[in-house]
Amino acid sequence: MDRIDLLVTGIGRLITPPGDAPRCGHQMKEVHEIRDAGIAIHEGRILFVGTAQEVMSLLANVEITATINVGGRMVTPGLVDPHTHLVHGGSREHELALKRSGVAYLDILAQGGGIHSTVQSTRAASEQDLITKAWRSLNEMLLNGVTTVEAKSGYGLTLLDELKQLRVAKRLNDTHPLDIVSTFMGGHAVPLAYKGRAEAYVDLLVREMIPEVAEAGLAEFCDVFCELGVFTIEQSRRILLKGLEYGLHPKIHADEIEPLGGAELAGEIGAISAEHLLAATDQGFAAMAEHGVIPVLLPGTSFNLGLAKHARAREMIDTYELPVALATDYNPGSCPTESIQIVMMLASLNLKMTPEEILTACTLNAANALGRGGDIGSIEVGKRADLTIFDAPNLAYLPYHFGINHTYGVIKNGHVIVWNRTLVTDEAGTEGGR
Ligand SMILES: N=CN[C@@H](CCC(=O)O)C(=O)O
Numbered sequence: 001m002d003r004i005d006l007l008v009t010g011i012g013r014l015i016t017p018p019g020d021a022p023r024c025g026h027q028m029k030e031v032h033e034i035r036d037a038g039i040a041i042h043e044g045r046i047l048f049v050g051t052a053q054e055v056m057s058l059l060a061n062v063e064i065t066a067t068i069n070v071g072g073r074m075v076t077p078g079l080v081d082p083h084t085h086l087v088h089g090g091s092r093e094h095e096l097a098l099k100r101s102g103v104a105y106l107d108i109l110a111q112g113g114g115i116h117s118t119v120q121s122t123r124a125a126s127e128q129d130l131i132t133k134a135w136r137s138l139n140e141m142l143l144n145g146v147t148t149v150e151a152k153s154g155y156g157l158t159l160l161d162e163l164k165q166l167r168v169a170k171r172l173n174d175t176h177p178l179d180i181v182s183t184f185m186g187g188h189a190v191p192l193a194y195k196g197r198a199e200a201y202v203d204l205l206v207r208e209m210i211p212e213v214a215e216a217g218l219a220e221f222c223d224v225f226c227e228l229g230v231f232t233i234e235q236s237r238r239i240l241l242k243g244l245e246y247g248l249h250p251k252i253h254a255d256e257i258e259p260l261g262g263a264e265l266a267g268e269i270g271a272i273s274a275e276h277l278l279a280a281t282d283q284g285f286a287a288m289a290e291h292g293v294i295p296v297l298l299p300g301t302s303f304n305l306g307l308a309k310h311a312r313a314r315e316m317i318d319t320y321e322l323p324v325a326l327a328t329d330y331n332p333g334s335c336p337t338e339s340i341q342i343v344m345m346l347a348s349l350n351l352k353m354t355p356e357e358i359l360t361a362c363t364l365n366a367a368n369a370l371g372r373g374g375d376i377g378s379i380e381v382g383k384r385a386d387l388t389i390f391d392a393p394n395l396a397y398l399p400y401h402f403g404i405n406h407t408y409g410v411i412k413n414g415h416v417i418v419w420n421r422t423l424v425t426d427e428a429g430t431e432g433g434r
């Protein structure tokens with residue numbers, strides 16, 4: 001090696017989960033820490049990581065293009081948000097009064113509001129409108145320390161409108177500094193045009209929409225809202241197995257409100273992840289553990305819906321040795337926030353996860369929920385140089401001092417794109433400003 005593109009020095013504490021694989025159960029709290037660390041980066045990847053002394057002696061005769069000193073701050077892997085509904089039109093603050101008067105989430109949906117309201121706004125929006133709106137959200141996420149984000153379709157619910165959402169996600173991935181991983185979620189709700197004819201919509205999904213989306217190469221994963229009054233277990237199984245047949249790996253919104261058996265289905269079909277899981281049963285946890293399904297927990301959603309119930313993270317971790325991941329679930333209805341740091345706080349408060357478990361859940365386990373554990377999610381030689389620099393003395397400080405953004409800087413693919421809490425590159429404003 002004769003050249004370093006970027007040398008990161010002055011790292012007070014470097015904290016990372018180790019390796020590529022999902023960290024299960026008690027492993028989640030075993031993070032590695034190096035005090036006074038340095039990281040050498042070449043062509044967007046981590047070339048060397050160690051103590052400052054080790055880095056300097058190793059690189060004695062190597063040409064270093066740029067050096068950045070992070071001033072003693074804490075550095076972790078770039079955060080990964082593995083569950084969002086990033087691309088959508090409009091917003092739903094008009095439903096706030098209804099929610100506060102006690103109308104339940106599923107009742108608003110059954111009355112033609114909720115997801116249907118966002119479907120209407122998303123269909124009416126141009127691709128550029130959707131790009132402009134999502135771009136701003138991506139910048140918020142980036143400023144929060146997120147370097148990779150999943151984005152689901154599911155507010156189109158016709159082939160053309162779903163493809164529009166997915167094209168927007170692709171364009172964002174091609175142009176925004178963040179990496180965006182796409183999921184097809186045509187099974188997000190039964191569209192109003194198919195009211196009372198869910199089976200006919202599932203036929204459309206499996207016969208036409210899934211094959212076309214796969215053919216277009218616009219999604220990696222297939223997701224479905226398996227819930228009472230939305231899609232049944234049988235319908236969800238049909239949708240996800242068809243997706244699998246076309247190379248789209250299954251994900252599932254499972255047992256969020258009612259214990260339908262979505263977690264068990266996730267195990268049965270070998271889903272990469274199952275999300276929400278507030279009402280999941282012990283059998284569901286066992287099925288997930290047996291088949292290596294990653295639980296993606298969304299404490300921002302239960303908080304925002306004002307639910308008294310929370311996902312049983314402690315049992316998932318302590319009893320079932322599951323590799324828990326965390327995500328924002330950013331969407332205009334049940335969780336209108338891009339802030340992964342609020343989610344970290346809520347994971348501590350309501351899920352009783354430790355700061356180390358939270359870090360693992362927001363990095364390596366989240367990366368594995370997107371099939372990217374070998375590439376991102378930990379600070380390891382050979383991995384992508386995605387790093388978050390926190391203005392916090394230790395990990396516990398992140399969920400402790402809540403409601404503010406602790407991210408000082410972000411390095412993505414070896415480039416400094418947030419510094420001093422500000423987007424460094426003009427690129428990050430271009431699309432959003434149109
Ligand atoms: N539960 C279903 N889907 C989203 C909410 C979508 C919406 O309300 O617009 C979720 O994961 O919470």
Ligand SMILES: [Zn+2]
Nearest residue numbers: 083085253329
């Ligand atoms: Zn969701």
